[in-house]
Amino acid sequence: MTDSNELYQAILTGNAKKAHATTQAAIEAGVAPMDLITASMVPAMDQVGRLFEEEEYFVPELLLAGRAMKSAMELLRPLMVASGQKMSARVVIGTVKGDLHDIGKNIVASMLEGSGFEVIDLGADVSPEAFVAAVEQRQPQFVCMSALLTVTMPAMKTTIDALMTAGLRNRVKVLIGGAPVTTEYAREIGADGYSENASTAVGLVRSLLAEA
Amino acid sequence: MTGRERILAVLAGQGADHLPCMPITMTFASDILGAKYLQYVRDHRVMVDAQIKTAELFGFDYVSTISDPTREAADLGANIHWYEDRPPAINEELALLADKSVLSRLQASGPITGRRMEDRIRGIERLRELCGSELLVEGWVEGPCAEAADLRGINRLMMDFSDDPSFVHELFDFTLATAIDFAAAQINAGADLIGVGDAAASLVGPRIYNEFVWPWEKKLVDSIHANGGRVRLHICGNTRRILDGMGTLGCDLVDIDYPVPMDQARAQTGPQQTLAGNLDPVRDVRNGSPETIGQSLAEVLRQAGSRWIVAAGCEIVRDTPHENVRAMTSFAQSHAAHGMIQ
């Protein structure tokens, strides 16, 4: 299908205008939103992640692809809501309290979104209380936390503890990431998973979802 | 040899009685003095006392005025978040150039206006006065790419490279001019070496680095040299794909962070380049032990050869055990620096 290939190319090359226009044309031609997501968006974001791992793509290319993906998503989301279609899972994501590094978090958020998940991005410097409130109100299946500073890593534990205190810990899977974070640290603070980069993060969410 | 002589000798490719040791310390140094980091970044006298105390306690060969990325941006009018005991940060949401059209109206700021840039200059004067020729005194400027990220917001800048290349060129001209003046004033104040922090450049690939970043970094390096200074380039993060360019800037010292294997850095920058690094500040230095640190440094020395200065890939994090930092100096002090075979 040429439509989906064009959208795939537009996302891969970070062309937001073209992604928007092709999506609009595909919708008008009667292509189902979910088909666009599975046939073009997910493979495009997978490929973007792969190119990043291979050091062919860098942060600028990732952010551009993310923006192109979002411009297509903007058109699809209302249609999916109207037709009562569900995304595969809902994810709340944020950079933890005291930490303003949000580039990695933004990339993980757009990779998840481009892979068909509903993403609620709380931004950076997010307090444990704000994570708890988001879990209460939005009922996600996943909470993703990012930290880039050794001094803010403990805020991940504080947030997990706050979810525990609020009686919400068992309702969500908690995933953590960011350059200084490790698998051992995830285990130590009682998170459900850690992953090193955005494309493996998508794989992790998918595999935890399959287990559930 | 004094610490200053030792570093200058190794930068010049000559031998020294032992390897120099130049780990970057900021919050770590502030903690050593028992100051709050807000005082450290706001009052050069606190920074000076902390740097001297730390250098003496651990036997470092230098003192530095690196503190946070916001000195230039603050003087230019950016919106800064202040914290009691953490480095200040720029509010990216409200970045000075969130709206690109502001650039054409943005007033340049000279370094001497009684604000944050001048505070660093006063710090350099005081360090020079107190350290004489014992320790090397390092100044610091944000590189053209890092400062552009500070002013524009890094998430925006990363997309500007493809959305609006001519805006990026204009922006880099502006940040370059700021850096050139700030560096010149620091050299005048007595800095031996100017650190150029351009970490935002580690996020781009070779295409963008060569087109947008390298030419401006080169002009800065040349200007510092023309003003009688020396240059330490600090681009932390994974720079494997831009190392070739970093090696041809003509910097006196290039810092290598832990994601880059030291042998690769040596191969890509050539035998004449003095390198510093590259222990992982968290995994090797904070979480390691004096024994593992000694072993890791021996391996780095093997890969780097002796035109090399002992350091971690980036700053020593604040809760690092003191004996681990001491292990870095002990290693340096027990290994002679052999000159280049001419």
Ligand code: B12
């Ligand atoms: C850009 C940057 C900044 C910018 C941030 C702007 C922004 N909007 O994000 C600014 C200038 C504001 C900044 C400030 C500071 N920074 Co800074 N910064 C960096 C830098 C250069 C790049 C970080 C980055 O974006 N990497 C790229 C992204 C894509 O990688 P990533 O975040 O790791 O994300 C990937 C994975 O980790 C993973 N991932 C990320 N999150 C998640 C979450 C989940 C759930 C999962 C599964 C995966 C995952 O997927 C991502 C994509 O693959 C690094 C050094 C470097 N070159 O790496 C330092 C660095 C992170 N900063 C550092 C420091 C110390 C600071 C300051 C304290 C500096 C100072 N002294 O003033 C301040 C602190 C401000 C604050 N309160 O947060 C240190 C941290 C040291 C440490 N370990 O504690 C670093 C490592 C530099 C260094 N070597 O010292 N910084």
